[in-house]
Amino acid sequence: MALFLYGVAANTGKGFFTAEDRRNFFLRGYTGHDGSNYVDVWAIGANERGACWLADRNAIKKTESEAQALVKASDDLARTAWDNDNVSGESADEKIARIGAKPGFITIV
């Protein structure tokens, strides 16, 4: 049995996941991009409560590779934005001091 389930569901805020949920199953969220919009990507522990949580939130189920692709698309956008965020005459160190290091790629779970 796979360790994790994957899905896309918008974090609606208070109550979207509770402390009890956190105790009942593994939950980790990532920012993804579906080509049009940023989306919330979730990796959930593959137990009954985790599966029910995904279903209750009308999540669009994803495979691990599909979920990873969504997160990578978001990373690509961030890296491109970083490349394009320049100030005339600014050194590399100054740029890092101003906006931080260039974002890397996130590997889900």
Add this chain to the structure above:
Amino acid sequence: MSTYQELKGLKIKYLSSDTSGDRAIEGEVFYNSASGKVASHIATGAWSAGAPMFTGRNDLAGFGTQTATACFGGVDATAVSNDTEEYNGSGWSAGEDMPSAIYEHAGTGTLTAGLSVGGTLPGGITNVTNEYDGTDWAAGGTYPAATIRLQACGTQTAALAAGGGRPTISAVVCEYNGSAWTANPSPSGDLPAAIQYHRMTGILTSAVSFGGGPSGPVTGATATYNGTAWTAQTATLNDTRSRLGGAGETDSSAVAFGGFAPNGTVNTELWDGSSWTEVANMGTARYALAGTGTKSSALGSGGYTSGRLSATEEFNLSINTITAGAWSSGGNMNTARGYIAGFGVQTSAVAAGGYNGTARVSNVEEYNGSAWSNATALPGAYAYGGGAGTEPAGLHWGGTNPGGAVNTTFEYDGSSWTSGGNLSEAKYNTGSAGTQTAALAAGGVPPDNTPPYTNDTEEYDGSSWTAGGDMNTHSQAMGGAGTQTAGVMFGRGAIPSDDDKNIEEYNGSSWTTSPAKMQVCEEFSASSQNAPSSDSIIFGDSSTIVSTEQWNGTVCVTAPNLAAARNKAGGAGTGSSGLAFGGLTPGAINTTEEFAAGSSALGTAKTIDFD
């Protein structure tokens, strides 16, 4: 002549409600006049999640109690490990490395007087014994034979070890007196059968061995030792297994959990000296884990199930219901952003300014414990600012606007912002602590952006800033907590440096670098401003790290993970009731997470029906 007891029976308490507080006694029968029922508090077993270890690993060993454990060695994702990690009941901190990487060894004793014996070094099976005093490892007496997959119980000066592979599977029992091992001590003799991958708990004169696998099939075999002889018990584990965790005090008191049966199992069983009884399952199936503690208060750490685990779980056999600390989702902010100046408490917090991914913003929002609402904006768009105080009496200082670093200060009264005294110099990413009338701005980045940044401290008295003592490290982007006279700053020394995990404490005039270090987080780890410095939670280190840490005034330990990583997040609240909001992932996000510390509360009394 008949006695009162013979005529009327035993007296029991007559109460108007269930017992509570220190009046609650396990097994004591009482009458609840409100419900009209006779009841009693019955201990039940339950697992709750603890903070994860730094490094997932299997075939590690451990010793200690649920609130003072060390785990060491094992196999992590890349290699055999010599790492030691210590658990204090809340989280893990780094201990002294073992002299050598090792796995399939045995551990017993306490955090401050522990033993590691046998196992496999990179060079092969070993007979090495190492002793831990809570600070350092030192060589102990050599085990009679190089042995792996053995088990040990007892104390550092009175230990018992048995079984394992030499590499032939062995039934040999050995005793340790604090300096030397004796094989086949009289009168105990050997185990009833050769065994490895078992678990043994207890003390030198009263122990129990359970589970394991001589080879091939796993077993539920149970053998007890009464100080004189080993006895093979007819009762066996209900769930036969090897490579299991366990804890216990005597030959009649133990708990077995996890193990290989033939895959990782969650099953937990209690031993009472004559039989095993199944109780609540672990949350995570696993084998090759470390087990420490006692039958009623145990700890399961690490292990393996389709991957190496860092998960920690606490077992409690108690009339109380133990609830683990956890982060949960809070209301979403109206404006996604990072580099926020945050202050207040979990149910009354303020997020001021920030960076939305493309520009600085002036937005201010207030949180009421469930939802964010827009409030009066800052007088300009500022990001990377400092913040302190409360919702009705807050402070925002420094930061950057589109023109660069600023030295401005703005005071918030819950509805509007007014100008306060200026900082002595423009700066951003200062560490923040204190109140509107007694704030602390530490370190930061001056306008020229040039490392090593500043180690200046400025103190605000409600109208003007004055110089305080210099930090020991030139730092910026720190998490800050505490007050102007008892402040603490976490992390982020100048880049490049090895001071990223430094902790400095302020007494109102000078800074002291703590001997403790942060465990995982390094920078902009938003924490609990205006909370006692010994009650802070630190988080928000990067767009990939979900780790959080708690500071108790002495040491940083790992705490339950955030659900989602967030960099440059805003923070408010306290260590036991924290709030993380916004941040960058690397794009700006608007989500909020609330931290609730673990708790213990008396469970519901069980009623006794006579029908």
